[in-house]
Amino acid sequence: MSVGPVQAVFPPRRPGAGRAYGIVVVLVLCCLLLLGLIGWRGWSSHERRSSEARQNAAVLATAAARQADDAVMTVDLALLAVVREAETALDRADFFGDLAEFLAERAAALPQVGGLFIFSGNGDWVANSLRSLPKDANNADRAYFIHHRDHPGSELHIGRPLKSRVSGEWVLPLSRRISRPDGSFAGVALATVPVNYLQSFYQQLDPGGGDIALLRDDGATLARHPFMEAALGASQAGSVLLRAYQATPVEGAARASSVLDGVDREYAYRRCDRYPLLALAGVPRAAWFAPWKEDALLQGAAVLGLVLVAAVGGAGYLRQWRRSLSLAQRLRASERRLSDLADNLPLLAMRLDAAHRVDFCNSAGRAWFAVSPHRARRLPLAEIVGGALYEQWQPMLDRALTGERVEFECVAVLAGRALDLRMVCMPDRAHDAAVQGVILLGRDITAQKAGERRIRTIANNTPARIAFIDTDLRFAYVNGRNDAATGMDADQMLGRTMEEAYGAAIYAMLEAHASVALAGQRVEFEYSVEQGGERRVLHASYVPEHDGAGRVTGFYSLTHDVTAFKEAEQKLARLARFDALTGLPNRSHLTERLGEALQRSDRVVALLRIGIDRFDELSDSLGHQGSDTLQKELAARLTRNCRSTDMVARLGADEFVVLMEGLAHADESRIVANKLMEALRQPFLLDGTLHEVAPTVGIALRQGDGSGADTLLRQAGSALRRARKAARQPA
Numbered sequence: 001m002s003v004g005p006v007q008a009v010f011p012p013r014r015p016g017a018g019r020a021y022g023i024v025v026v027l028v029l030c031c032l033l034l035l036g037l038i039g040w041r042g043w044s045s046h047e048r049r050s051s052e053a054r055q056n057a058a059v060l061a062t063a064a065a066r067q068a069d070d071a072v073m074t075v076d077l078a079l080l081a082v083v084r085e086a087e088t089a090l091d092r093a094d095f096f097g098d099l100a101e102f103l104a105e106r107a108a109a110l111p112q113v114g115g116l117f118i119f120s121g122n123g124d125w126v127a128n129s130l131r132s133l134p135k136d137a138n139n140a141d142r143a144y145f146i147h148h149r150d151h152p153g154s155e156l157h158i159g160r161p162l163k164s165r166v167s168g169e170w171v172l173p174l175s176r177r178i179s180r181p182d183g184s185f186a187g188v189a190l191a192t193v194p195v196n197y198l199q200s201f202y203q204q205l206d207p208g209g210g211d212i213a214l215l216r217d218d219g220a221t222l223a224r225h226p227f228m229e230a231a232l233g234a235s236q237a238g239s240v241l242l243r244a245y246q247a248t249p250v251e252g253a254a255r256a257s258s259v260l261d262g263v264d265r266e267y268a269y270r271r272c273d274r275y276p277l278l279a280l281a282g283v284p285r286a287a288w289f290a291p292w293k294e295d296a297l298l299q300g301a302a303v304l305g306l307v308l309v310a311a312v313g314g315a316g317y318l319r320q321w322r323r324s325l326s327l328a329q330r331l332r333a334s335e336r337r338l339s340d341l342a343d344n345l346p347l348l349a350m351r352l353d354a355a356h357r358v359d360f361c362n363s364a365g366r367a368w369f370a371v372s373p374h375r376a377r378r379l380p381l382a383e384i385v386g387g388a389l390y391e392q393w394q395p396m397l398d399r400a401l402t403g404e405r406v407e408f409e410c411v412a413v414l415a416g417r418a419l420d421l422r423m424v425c426m427p428d429r430a431h432d433a434a435v436q437g438v439i440l441l442g443r444d445i446t447a448q449k450a451g452e453r454r455i456r457t458i459a460n461n462t463p464a465r466i467a468f469i470d471t472d473l474r475f476a477y478v479n480g481r482n483d484a485a486t487g488m489d490a491d492q493m494l495g496r497t498m499e500e501a502y503g504a505a506i507y508a509m510l511e512a513h514a515s516v517a518l519a520g521q522r523v524e525f526e527y528s529v530e531q532g533g534e535r536r537v538l539h540a541s542y543v544p545e546h547d548g549a550g551r552v553t554g555f556y557s558l559t560h561d562v563t564a565f566k567e568a569e570q571k572l573a574r575l576a577r578f579d580a581l582t583g584l585p586n587r588s589h590l591t592e593r594l595g596e597a598l599q600r601s602d603r604v605v606a607l608l609r610i611g612i613d614r615f616d617e618l619s620d621s622l623g624h625q626g627s628d629t630l631q632k633e634l635a636a637r638l639t640r641n642c643r644s645t646d647m648v649a650r651l652g653a654d655e656f657v658v659l660m661e662g663l664a665h666a667d668e669s670r671i672v673a674n675k676l677m678e679a680l681r682q683p684f685l686l687d688g689t690l691h692e693v694a695p696t697v698g699i700a701l702r703q704g705d706g707s708g709a710d711t712l713l714r715q716a717g718s719a720l721r722r723a724r725k726a727a728r729q730p731a
């Protein structure tokens with residue numbers, strides 16, 4: 001796209017502009033420097049506070065680890081003494097009973113021990129520091145007992161916390177195996193450390209809101225402050241802290257949210273020196289950083305106040321400077337925006353003066369008429385668009401100069417192509433409302449017109465009447481097909497209402513369907529009309545049209561003449577129920593009619609089944625055409641000799657059936673059968689030669705016994721076979 005001359009985007013520099021910009025830049029730099037210093041100081045303070053939190057947590061974790069190490073070692077020494085005492089007296093039958101006083105003395109000397117117990121090889125209680133044995137007490141199901149029974153090692157076993165069966169409180173089980181001299185399992189020595197003993201120490205350490213816990217190195221929680229019963233024994237194997245411990249096994253720190261209460265803390269951990277235990281201590285970040293946040297907020301508020309003061313001062317100075325800009329600059333910027341907008345419109349935009357000279361032409365117009373930006377200004381319009389096109393436009397331009405808005409369509413040949421254009425001419429008014437020129441807008445609608453022509457061609461050649469009917473039931477569009485109901489062409493129907501076009505009789509059939517379509521529902525229906533002395537069947541579809549707001553603005557009517565289809569449908573229905581050769585009802589129609597007769601008649605119903613003996617021999621002698629003629633003659637004689645209420649049907653080439661209903665008595669059927677036999681025995685004249693047939697009849701009767709159609713047909717067939725065997729006499 002070619003582009004016109006580029007105007008200056010910025011206005012000329014005014015006196016004092018450099019000084020104003022300099023002051024603003026200095027203020028901005030000072031504010032940024034101040035913000036940077038405060039931010040750096042805040043970040044340094046934050047890092048220092050984080051380091052202090054980790055150090056505090058490390059002190060707590062070290063204290064908890066040492067306390068756990070000392071407590072477990074003290075208990076372990078007591079257990080070793082108990083195990084040695086027990087293993088030296090294993091050869092005595094009552095050695096366990098002599099240890100009760102020994103256990104009581106040991107437990108009394110150790111404040112961290114809740115109780116000392118000895119269990120036999122089968123888990124029975126045999127001695128404890130409580131000086132009493134519960135009846136039938138057995139601990140063979142406890143995890144520590146199973147561990148020692150299945151593992152021959154003599155090391156200390158630290159089990160998961162459990163509830164004591166004696167006191168009901170949570171205890172930490174520490175146990176060792178008692179072995180016989182041959183190494184076989186003799187029992188278990190157990191010491192219980194109340195979890196509350198550890199938690200009371202952790203509570204003294206906690207500065208407030210902290211998390212102090214003792215874990216086995218496999219992640220099982222042994223004790224925790226604050227106390228959470230659900231946490232005891234829970235595994236933290238997948239937590240951030242355990243992963244950090246696995247990477248740095250002795251001691252370390254990490255920031256993490258507790259897997260138990262979700263609180264964000266600065267954690268430190270320390271492994272016990274003697275036992276596979278891990279102490280954790282966490283300081284809550286929210287409480288730890290509260291003073292830092294308060295200080296940071298105060299400093300930030302102060303800095304923000306200074307920045308606001310500087311911003312208000314700078315803004316006031318700039319506002320005073322901006323007021324010195326002239327109104328002409330704003331007007332030029334506005335004109336430039338309008339020019340850019342017009343230059344990028346996907347349609348022709350031109351401004352002409354009163355003499356039809358071009359004052360402005362956008363890029364689309366320059367592309368249409370292949371004119372350069374410089375040449376498109378101040379030239380007469382006729383030189384740009386050509387004399388032929390100018391003659392079409394001139395009357396419209398003159399009307400616009402009188403103050404009238406004019407819209408029109410035209411065809412222009414540009415670059416060897418014929419284009420359909422839609423043009424708008426508007427008066428260009430000065431500030432005093434006087435017309436000083438013309439604004440000319442144009443849009444290429446060639447593709448739209450081509451599409452309309454294609455759609456019109458398709459609609460006019462569609463084998464259906466297509467119309468659009470508005471909400472007043474008036475025809476607004478009709479394609480080129482004559483109306484199937486009235487025979488009227490499109491010009492005769494346009495502008496008329498449905499009642500005027502169709503007449504009152506046909507409109508009465510269509511009115512209800514039109515109301516449904518105007519209510520917004522698609523409707524399809526069929527109706528018939530008399531046209532040219534013939535009855536025509538029409539199929540109509542009414543499809544509602546909606547506007548952007550969903551309101552119905554009318555409906556499309558598509559009408560097809562389906563008379564031929566209906567006639568073919570009727571012929572197919574007749575072929576399905578009647579014999580194509582004789583025109584008599586076939587088996588399907590007979591069965592249907594017989595069922596109806598049996599349902600509606602309380603009187604005698606008779607079924608005469610007539611067969612032609614040796615018909616195949618006779619048919620072969622006559623040939624195909626002669627055989628067909630004979631079958632037609634047989635059907636005709638049977639029909640002539642039956643009552644008008646009787647039904648004659650054909651079951652096969654050599655077999656017919658007569659249905660008689662409403663008989664007063666059964667003998668009537670025999671009379672009719674004899675009459676039919678006599679008629680069929682008369683010779684048939686075929687191709688100048690007389691031929692005789694040998695008919696046989698079998699009769700089945702329904703006399704109120706409830707027989708069905710199929711049953712009666714089988715009975716008639718049986719009667720026919722018996723009649724043939726009985727010298728072809730009626731049976």
